[in-house]
Amino acid sequence: MSVKIISNNKKRIKLEVIIDLDNENFLQMEDLIMDKVNELGQTLTKQALNNLEIKETVIAIKEQKLYAKEVKKNIKHHMEK
Secondary structure: OEEEEEEEOOOOEEEEEEOOOOOOOHHHHHHHHHHHHHHHHHHHHHHHHHHOOOOOOEEEEOOEEEEOOOOOOOOOOOOOO
16 A cells, blocks of 8 residues: 655656555445545645745745745745834
C-alpha cells in the first residue's frame, strides 16, 4: 500500500498507487481506500506547492502567518506600517 511518484515535470505528475483490497471487512477496506486517497492528495498538493515559483507570498490562517520557503519572515504585509 503506497503512493509513488513515477515522474514530475512541473506541468504533469504521474503517480502509482497500490492498495491491497484483500480485507474481508468492507468498512476497514473503505477506511483504507480513504486514507490512500488522502495520501494521494497530500502528495499532489506538496508537489504542486514545490513547483510554484512564488517569492513573496504570505498566507494567513487564523492568527498564523505562513510563508513561501524563499521568503524571509521579516517581510511586512502591505497593510502594515
